[in-house]
Amino acid sequence: MKKGYITEIFSSFQGEGPYAGRRQIFIRFAGCPLSCFYCDTPYARDPTPGTCTVFGNNERFIENPMPAHLVIEFVKELRTPDLHSISYTGGEPLLSPSFVEEIAKAAKSMHLKNFIETNGCSARAFASVAGYFDFASIDIKLRNHRAVEEKDYDRLYSNAMECIKISVDRGIETIVKVVVIKNTAVEEIEEICRDLADLNIKFVLQPVTVSGGRAQIDIEPGIKELFALSETAGLFLPRVMVIPQVHKFMRIR
Numbered sequence: 182m183k184k185g186y187i188t189e190i191f192s193s194f195q196g197e198g199p200y201a202g203r204r205q206i207f208i209r210f211a212g213c214p215l216s217c218f219y220c221d222t223p224y225a226r227d228p229t230p231g232t233c234t235v236f237g238n239n240e241r242f243i244e245n246p247m248p249a250h251l252v253i254e255f256v257k258e259l260r261t262p263d264l265h266s267i268s269y270t271g272g273e274p275l276l277s278p279s280f281v282e283e284i285a286k287a288a289k290s291m292h293l294k295n296f297i298e299t300n301g302c303s304a305r306a307f308a309s310v311a312g313y314f315d316f317a318s319i320d321i322k323l324r325n326h327r328a329v330e331e332k333d334y335d336r337l338y339s340n341a342m343e344c345i346k347i348s349v350d351r352g353i354e355t356i357v358k359v360v361v362i363k364n365t366a367v368e369e370i371e372e373i374c375r376d377l378a379d380l381n382i383k384f385v386l387q388p389v390t391v392s393g394g395r396a397q398i399d400i401e402p403g404i405k406e407l408f409a410l411s412e413t414a415g416l417f418l419p420r421v422m423v424i425p426q427v428h429k430f431m432r433i434r
């Protein structure tokens with residue numbers, strides 16, 4: 182039985198992309214190798230948190246690393262009649278592929294649907310778990326996200342593209358998400374969309390959300406920018422959508 186580090190487990194509504202509003206159980210895996218400047222879960226970048234917080238009827242702190250069977254026990258406890266799927270999120274779930282695989286396999290045996298949310302940092306890890314997933318939301322980071330040093334950007338981009346191709350090839354419903362900030366270059370979005378053009382995906386432009394005030398106004402893209410980016414994507418892809426993080430508006434986890 183595998184063990185791994187999890188930051189938190191809870192039930193809520195999906196806040197991003199075409200499945201926004203669907204009920205999920207979120208398993209937030211610990212650790213992330215990237216450093217996006219807008220990261221809204223910096224606490225989840227710690228790869229070895231001492232405890233995992235489980236939000237249920239009461240809040241519990243479970244010692245890490247946790248065995249996969251205990252994670253499944255919490256999934257059973259948090260299961261509700263409106264459940265859409267289990268979200269494997271982070272941090273970055275692909276840092277713990279064999280642990281993810283064991284949980285996802287058990288969830289499948291309970292006839293639950295699995296939904297992975299990844300930054301696409303490792304195509305090899307993605308390939309090893311893809312067989313257990315029904316949905317994949319894969320990020321493509323832009324250079325101005327500062328997710329990695331400039332010298333490492335091309336490698337991150339090609340891993341994300343490879344994850345997307347594997348996902349589509351395996352018949353997983355694939356969502357590609359790009360967070361956009363003010364002054365995002367139309368040419369950069371065009372280049373990404375050309376690379377995605379033949380793939381069966383949903384493409385989401387997600388206006389950045391940061392924690393309010395002046396900083397928010399300074400980096401948020403305006404509506405004209407969003408129209409231009411969406412129109413550019415539409416030249417190459419049939420299913421383009423602009424969707425902000427709705428859980429921030431709902432003030433939920």
Ligand code: SF4
Nearest residue numbers: 213215217220272300
């Ligand atoms: S990939 Fe996600 S968790 Fe990692 S730094 Fe970027 S926003 Fe944060």
